[in-house]
Amino acid sequence: MELGADAGTVPEAGDRSGGHAGAPVDVLDAFESVPAIIWAFEGPELRVVAANTGARASAGFRPGIVGRPIREVLPELEGQQIFEMMEEAYAAGRPVSAENRRVLVDRDGDGLLEEGFFTYTFLPTHHADGTVRGLVVHIAETTAQALRQAEAERAAAASERRYRHASEIVLELQRSLLPTGVPVLPGLVTAAHYRVAGDELAAGGDWFDVLVLPDERVALLVGDVVGHGAGAAGAMGQLRAVALDALHAGETPAAALDRLDRFAARQRATRAAGVCLAVLDPATGELEVAAHAHPPPVVVDPAGGTRRIEPPATPPLGTGGPAAGWVRDRLAVGESLLLYSDGLVERAGRPLGETVASLAETVAAARRDLDDRVLDDTSLPSSGVERLATVVTERMGFLGEGYEDDVTLVLAERRPMPEPFELVRDAAPTVLSAVRRGLTDWLEALGAGDDDVDALVYAAVEAVTNVVQHAYGGVAGTDGAERPVRVEARLGADGAARLTVADAGRWRPPPRGPVAGGRGVQMMRELTDDTVIEQGSHGTTVRLGRRLGRPVTIGVPPPVPDPRPREEKLTVDLDEEAGIAVLSGPVDLTTADQLRAQLLQAGRGGTRPLCVDLRRVTVLSSAGVQLFHDLAELMPELRLATGPDGVAAAVVELTGLGPLRAD
Known part of the structure; x- marks a missing residue:
C-alpha cells in the first residue's frame, strides 16, 4: 500500500495485536515483500486502496495514488485493453486472467513509454452480503522470459527455414x-x-x-x-x-x-x-x-x-x-x-x-x-x-x-493385349463428338495420363474437322459410304499410340482461306511427336503418333482429380451487367457459328467490353480459334480468361490468341 498521510498510522515494530489474523506489521511486511505487483481497488471506478512496493515501482513511484481511479493513476494504459479486463472482472464478479501481454508503461513517470510483458490475474473481492466490493490484481512481469522465448522462436524459425530450404534443394x-x-x-x-x-x-x-x-x-x-x-x-x-x-x-x-x-x-x-x-x-x-x-x-x-x-x-x-x-x-x-x-x-x-x-x-x-x-x-x-x-x-x-x-x-x-480403336462415320459435324468420346475412353482404358489423352484427342479431332470442312467440299452426305472418315488407333510395343484419320475425298480450299486449316495442322504438329499428311487421288490420310506415359508419384499421392468433363453441348452463361460470358463444353466446328452470334450480341457488336471465360471449355478446336480471331477484329475490347493451365490456356498460347488473355 502507499505509505504516508493517505495510508494512516504504521504499527510499531513488535506490535503483535490483531489476534489470530496476524500482527498488522507482519501483514504489511509480507504485502510489501511479495515479489510481484499487487494492487487493490474498490468500487466501480476501481479506486486504489492499496499498492505494494512492486506496484508503486512499476508506476515510477507516482505520488498521491491512493483514492484515485486507476484510469487516472496510469493513463498510459488507456486503449491497451487492461482497464477493460479489470472492468470485466468487476462486472462479472469472476476472475479474469491474461498471459504475457505486451504493455507500454511509463516506468519513470517521465512520459516516455517502455515495452514490458506481464501476466495479469484480476480477482474480485466481496462485501459481507456477497456483492462485489472491488478487485485485487496480481501482476507478474515476464519481460525477460518473453524476450528469451521470442529469441528462441526466431532462432527456431530461422533453423526451420534453413532446414526446409535444404530439404527443398x-x-x-x-x-x-x-x-x-x-x-x-x-x-x-x-x-x-x-x-x-x-x-x-x-x-x-x-x-x-x-x-x-x-x-x-x-x-x-x-x-x-x-x-x-x-x-x-x-x-x-x-x-x-x-x-x-x-x-x-x-x-x-x-x-x-x-x-x-x-x-x-x-x-x-x-x-x-x-x-x-x-x-x-x-x-x-x-x-x-x-x-x-x-x-x-x-x-x-x-x-x-x-x-x-x-x-x-x-x-x-x-x-x-x-x-x-x-x-x-x-x-x-x-x-x-x-x-x-x-x-x-x-x-x-x-x-x-x-x-x-x-x-x-x-x-x-x-x-x-x-x-x-x-x-x-x-x-x-x-x-x-x-x-x-x-x-x-x-x-x-x-x-x-x-x-x-x-x-x-x-x-x-x-493385362490382355488391348484391342485397337476403330470408327468409320459419315464426315458430318456430329462425328466430332463420337471421336472425342470413343478415343478418350480407349486411351483412358490403356492408362494414359491426362496430358496424353488431351493431346491425342485434340489432334485427332483437328484432323477429322479438316475432313468435315474440306475433303468433300464442306457438304456432308447422308450415306457414310459416300463421304466416309475413318479413325483408327493402335498402341505399339514401344509405347507409342499411332492414329490414322483417312478420307476418300478431294480437298477443297478452306471456306475462310488457308489460315484456318493452317492452324489445325499447326496444332496437330505441336500436340504429337510426329504428324504425316499423305494426299493422293483416292483421298487424304493423316498419321499422328505420340508416345504415351503416366506420371510417377513422388511424395504423398495427389488428391484424386475430379472426373474428366464429358460435356457435348455448349452452354453460355451471360452476365450482361458485368460483361462476362462463361462458356462450358466444346467450342468446335459444331458450336462455332452459334457462339459467334451469341458473343456478338453480348458485346453489342463490339461497342462494349466483353470477357469470355474459357476455363470450363472442354474443347477449343481450330474452328473455335478462328472464331476468336475473327471476333477480335470486330470487338476491340474482347478478352479471354483461361486460368494458368488447362485445355484452353494451352491452345490460346499456341495459336496466337495470347494477347487477348485477361489473366
Missing part, C-alpha cells in the same frame, strides 16, 4: 534426376511411387526406371545408393544415367549390369550401391531378374497369392564381387510384379526376412481388398496398379513410425 535435385513418368504399353500397366524419408534431409539415394528395350522387352529397375542428401542424389543420378545409356544402346541386361558394376567402383559415392533389374516380355510373360545386394521382387496373383523371386545373392555394386546371377520366371496375365527399395522393409530391431514376409502378406491382403471390394466413394486412385502401390506404401509405413529411408516401389501388371 535435395528434393528438387532428386526430382530433376528421376523419371517424370512410366510408359503406357500394350499388355503391361506400370506404376512407380517414391516416398521421401521421414527426415526429408535423408532423401536422395533411391532411383528407378521403366523403359522399353530395343527388342520390345521392358526393363524395370530399382536402385539404392549408400548415404543421403545432395551427394547421394548426385550419385544416384550418375548410376541411373549409366544404366539407361547401356540399355538404350542395345547392350544385353547382363552387360548393362556389368557396366554399372564397373562404374560404381570408380568413386566412393557410387560404391556399395544396390540394384535390382527385371526384364519382362509383355507378350509372353517371360521374366528374368538379377540383383546386387537388393531385396527380392514379389509377385502377386489376382487371388492375392504371392511368391518371391530370389536371384543368386551378389555383393553390392563396385565392391569387386562376381557378376550378378539371373533367375527366370513367368508372369501370367493378371499377375503383378513388385520391385522395391530396402527402405520399404528395413526396420530397426527386426530381421529383414521377417519384414519381407510382412511385405508379401501386405501385398496379398491389399490385392484382395482392392479387387471389387472398395466402394467407388474413395480417395484412392482409380487405376488398379496405382491403388495397390498407394495402399502397400501406406500399410508398410505402419510397421514403424513412418519411414527412416527413401521408399521406392515399381509395379508392373500383365
